[in-house]
Amino acid sequence: MDAEIVHDDQQGCFLIELERGRAVLEYQLLPDNTVNFSRTYVPGEYRNHGLAEKLVRAGLSWANQQGLRVRATCWYVQKFL
Template sequence: MIEHQPEQQRFVLNKDGHECVLEYVVTGSDIDFTRTYVPFALRGQGLAEELVKAGLAWADQQQYHKQASCWYVQKFL
């Protein structure tokens, strides 16, 4: 389950004792997705994609103008 932690400006997915994250920065009506991280042991399972889809859906609900300095998130914009 993905947890949104707005006070830390990130989305988190905990799996097998590891933390996967999507970080962002909000400036006015703009949101910049700055970083995704999935521990090596969990890579290749589509977890980063789940985080990105959740983050982009939330940004759409908030009507933010989306951008990504993270190369992985850029693939979805």
């Protein structure tokens, strides 16, 4: 499934707009130069197509480029650390 990932830094998320909803990876920037990835969500009918993985990989790549330390309170993101 082709998916364009958008980084919405105002809302603190990476997202993929879908025909019926959106897939999202939410994060918070912390004062100690850390990003906390707190939640992933993919609508039920779009699950098991790799969308959450694409979002997490984009988020981790961005964090690396920004020189941020990474924390994950989201269980799904923890699998990638």
